[in-house]
Amino acid sequence: MYQALFDLVEQYDIITIYRHVSPDSDALGSQFGLKQWIQDTYPKKQVYALGSSGSGSRDGNFPAMDVVDDGTITQSLAIILDTANSARVDDERFLNAAYRLKIDHHIYVETFADVEIIQDLKGATCEILADMFMQKGIRISALCAQYLYGGLIADTLRFSISTMTPDTFHVAAYLLTCGVDVAKANEDNFSTSLRLYRYENYIRANCSVLEEKLAYMIVSKEDYEHYGLTFDEAKEKVFVMGGVQEFEAWALFIEKERDADGNAIYNGSLRSRQKTINDIANTYHGGGHRFACGVKGLKKDDINRLLQELLKRIDE
Ligand SMILES: [Mn+2]
Numbered sequence: 001m002y003q004a005l006f007d008l009v010e011q012y013d014i015i016t017i018y019r020h021v022s023p024d025s026d027a028l029g030s031q032f033g034l035k036q037w038i039q040d041t042y043p044k045k046q047v048y049a050l051g052s053s054g055s056g057s058r059d060g061n062f063p064a065m066d067v068v069d070d071g072t073i074t075q076s077l078a079i080i081l082d083t084a085n086s087a088r089v090d091d092e093r094f095l096n097a098a099y100r101l102k103i104d105h106h107i108y109v110e111t112f113a114d115v116e117i118i119q120d121l122k123g124a125t126c127e128i129l130a131d132m133f134m135q136k137g138i139r140i141s142a143l144c145a146q147y148l149y150g151g152l153i154a155d156t157l158r159f160s161i162s163t164m165t166p167d168t169f170h171v172a173a174y175l176l177t178c179g180v181d182v183a184k185a186n187e188d189n190f191s192t193s194l195r196l197y198r199y200e201n202y203i204r205a206n207c208s209v210l211e212e213k214l215a216y217m218i219v220s221k222e223d224y225e226h227y228g229l230t231f232d233e234a235k236e237k238v239f240v241m242g243g244v245q246e247f248e249a250w251a252l253f254i255e256k257e258r259d260a261d262g263n264a265i266y267n268g269s270l271r272s273r274q275k276t277i278n279d280i281a282n283t284y285h286g287g288g289h290r291f292a293c294g295v296k297g298l299k300k301d302d303i304n305r306l307l308q309e310l311l312k313r314i315d316e
Pocket residue numbers: 026027082105123124125155
């Protein structure tokens with residue numbers, strides 16, 4: 001199954017690489033890691049990392065996004081990383097590419113590429129790519145390894161989530177042999193700014209707790225703008241409520257916009273210690289992983305209903 005990547009890259013002279021909107025370190029790490037490997041291996045090929053700039057909280061760790069015209073994309077092999085559904089791909093022009101390959105670790109949602117490599121038991125898309133290189137016996141450059149390792153520790157929360165396997169550590173060890181600077185990766189992915197630190201403390205101090213087991217916080221646009229944050233930055237901080245012994249699940253809701261009647265509309269991030277909750281998220285315009293998922297387009301009433309459903313699930 002892995003061979004498809006190597007065969008297709010070999011075959012095309014132009015390769016365009018995509019990832020999801022509001023990219024995190026796994027999306028950008030897999031994108032720039034793969035770009036780096038192709039450049040290192042095939043200096044004559046044209047390879048582009050596409051998507052909007054400045055929309056991810058960790059993009060300071062990565063080079064600028066590439067800009068290409070439509071004609072280039074039409075001739076290219078499109079590789080779409082870390083994205084389960086086509087609507088979430090940042091730059092819909094991937095649909096016009098000559099051929100499409102998807103590599104992802106999210107639970108299957110829909111088919112949108114000609115070849116799809118989906119491994120939903122892997123902790124990160126970066127882990128899948130690193131595994132591909134490792135199994136092929138390739139020694140990747142230190143820079144490529146650094147990108148992949150960053151995505152791996154970001155998505156697995158530094159090797160601490162329940163879906164960790166011996167293979168994950170095996171892949172991490174492989175990346176280290178290729179020259180990863182572990183301390184730098186940690187700093188790049190887990191250090192925070194004063195602005196974010198103050199916002200994190202605001203959540204800690206003000207979150208609500210239902211029955212001492214479900215923590216949640218609803219943040220208005222005014223609130224996060226007060227801390228100088230964008231919507232994407234504000235939304236990423238659900239982890240702040242994690243790691244509390246009493247909390248079985250926790251949720252962060254961020255105001256996205258207002259509807260015609262002036263009601264605030266929220267997107268949310270949900271986390272659970274050990275109860276599956278993504279089936280609940282699916283019924284609120286969302287989805288994702290079993291214990292980590294998102295919801296979209298909710299009014300206050302919807303949030304209250306969702307919280308009751310989560311409480312019920314915790315008690316099951
Ligand atoms: Mn990911």
